[in-house]
Amino acid sequence: MDNLIALLVAAPLLGAAVLLCGGRRLDAVGHWIGTALAASSFVIGVVLFADMLGKNAEHRTLTQFLYSWIPVGGFQADVAFQLDQLSMTFVLLITGVGSLIHVYSIGYMEHDERRRRFFGYLNLFLAAMLLLVLADNYLLLYVGWEGVGLASYLLIGFWQHKPSAATAAKKAFLVNRVGDMGLSIAIMLMFTTFGTFTFGPVFEAAGGASEGKLTAIALMLLLAACGKSAQVPLQSWLGDAMEGPTPVSALIHAATMVTAGVYLIVRSADIFNAAPDAQLVVTVVGAVTLLFGAIVGCAKDDIKKALAGSTMSQIGYMILAAGLGPIGYVFAIMHLVTHGFFKAGLFLGAGSVMHGMNDEVDMRKYGGLRTYMPITFVTFGLGYLAIIGFPGLSGFFSKDKIIEAAFAKGGTEGWILGGVALLGAAITAFYMTRVMLMTFFGEKRWQPDENGHEPHPHESPKVMTIPMIVLAFGSVFAGGFFSIGDRFLNWLEPVTGHSHGNPPVSALTVTLSTMVVLVIGVAAAYAQYGRRPVPVVAPRGSLLTRAARRDLLQDDFNHVVLVRGGEHLTRSLVYVDHTLVDGVVNGTAASMGGLSGRLRKLQNGYARSYAVSMFGGAAILIAATLLMRAV
């Protein structure tokens, strides 16, 4: 069984190699090869999962040593895999949702002549993401981490003929690089502190290291997580990443890659548990981002960007839960899985709507689509109910647990974090209801595109709707399935540990107040967008709305502080270079030149002046000699 782990990664990697190197002769079958290899990886995952379920909790961790990658003296880096319950959860999510989105892409990318390449990139992504979650040491994890960054770059910029897509890809890559730097520094710190970066020994040694070092490592890991998971302050790339094809947004920028930061923090639980200051920063980042994303999501008229804001906000919930420590780890991962279902489903639904509406993304030009796209409407609607936390659906169970855990943190912090999480739930209900109402309800607001084509909304082909239906099933039932009998908790507890904390309020109170804010959010959105007609041209809006449309000025902030700051820095460095460094060099040369000019005047060609210098020199020598004698 152990030997199957490498196959999980190898299958999509083979697919990527074949599709990207195969050339045009594979154009006709490329998408089938890619989908088959992704599905085969899923089948291997299921086989391993079944095998794992048959064992006791203590014996569930599988390892596979492939080869020694960098054996140099005291520095040992192996290509070795570790499959435990946490990795298994991710493997099933990545390969399962990944395979569904491969199937969906067959339909979505049907008219794209570079479809084979698209599937090659998708397979490359799957391979890198699986490597990330299966690695048994941080260095191999880093390889996967960079791999998903590369795949994300390639896929965001897949339509590189659009300047906006090319810019968005570059932006995502650069912002991610800041986070990657954090990860590489964390790995270096780990090596100097523990002498290794293999998970097991590092976590064993984590208790013995000084808290300052652990805090530094944890904060660097958090920086990495912020970059990959689009958390404040490295969140600015996610909205622009929606330039990529919609299946990419669903797979990479909603369900899997952006959750890598949560994985990193939960995986490094032993380090974070020993660094309470860093944990506090993690919760603050999570809390700020969950509000930030939600507010941005409220103002966007682009359906994919509204969903991107929502992704940011939901990952904020996960990071918040991960920062709470053992109270929250399990729920962070549980929300991650249920979010994987419903957010992927929502994005696929959005893609289906765009497919039927001539690639229009502005929700103000949708309206009344429920009768034209019944399957999309129902699956999107179920995803909607799941994300706002409608009782009984996935989001209800996982989000409720996170809010509960936030209160259970205890003290003033607990009240603040719990309050923020509750407020976030209300805003989530508001913006998702807004998306729902603007897209599927109200009157038609369709307009012909630039070429004068009137949109003819139609239901998408089966190859697209079936994945949506499967994901809708997950959105509805996953949360209940996980929560009844604490199945998910018992499954993950051996890896992440769990404690109940001291909730100041009962679980029932939390659930009821979540219901109350949910109703308030939905009602506010209905009053705004359901009862009144939606204007086709966006009204000017309040100051907050306008700021939120500009992503709460995150790009402006980056421009003013980072870009301008960088320009000033380089300008002053150039100035110092020109005046100080060049000044020293040029000054030396000029003074030598001046001195030589003076000395040259002595050489005037007059024999008598030479004679004077000779006599003078001789006189000085003699005087010096006599003086030395006298002394």
Add this chain to the structure above:
Amino acid sequence: MNPVNYLYLAALLFTIGATGVLIRRNAIVVFMCVELMLNACNLAFVTFSRMHGNLDGQVIAFFTMVVAAAEVVVGLAIIVSLFRSRHSASVDDASLMKL
């Protein structure tokens, strides 16, 4: 007579010669002043020979004479060719390394 007086005379002659070399422009006079300096040295050598009671100084004086004779030959030849090319015996006129 005290031999130190000869040394004073030698110093006086050397100074006159040196001054002549520095301030006169005529190459012939400069040349003669150089000879004067050489002979002042000779006088000093001979005096020292007498004072120390050995022959070292006299031997060196003979050497100086030989060198001076050779110098006269070369020096006069240079002055003659200089005069031929520039129609002047002034040392200041010969301040360039070209004609």
